[in-house]
Amino acid sequence: MIKQINHVAILVENLDQSLTFWRDALGLPVGKTENNPGENVNIAFLPVGDSEIELLEPISTDSALGKFLAKRGQGMHHICVEVDDIEATMQQMVAHDIQMINDTPKAREDGTRYAFVHPKSTSGVLVELYELPNDA
Numbered sequence: 001m002i003k004q005i006n007h008v009a010i011l012v013e014n015l016d017q018s019l020t021f022w023r024d025a026l027g028l029p030v031g032k033t034e035n036n037p038g039e040n041v042n043i044a045f046l047p048v049g050d051s052e053i054e055l056l057e058p059i060s061t062d063s064a065l066g067k068f069l070a071k072r073g074q075g076m077h078h079i080c081v082e083v084d085d086i087e088a089t090m091q092q093m094v095a096h097d098i099q100m101i102n103d104t105p106k107a108r109e110d111g112t113r114y115a116f117v118h119p120k121s122t123s124g125v126l127v128e129l130y131e132l133p134n135d136a
């Protein structure tokens, strides 16, 4: 049911500056990059084995991520666990009295479905559940 860590997301003030560690010093390749004006964020994905480090750079202080950065500073934002059946996993969360942020899965353009688990229920870490499109 749980497949792997899909990605670990890190909130950064400046993508280029952050890459001086992740890319230049550590030597990770930069995979996909994404400008997401809707979410007011620039994203760089750096593959690590079958998982990825996802660097999130908010480009507006008004966005949810921008506010999070202003309040909490840079650092770990969320960890994403890939599952084969997101509805079943969410039902399992509810059965264990785990608080979800999303009551129903949301969908990305590529068909990936996701939902967040509230940090109150996870020892303080925002957890994202992911079901990739071709896994049904």
Ligand code: ZN
Pocket: 007, 009, 054, 078, 080, 128
């Ligand atoms: Zn994520």
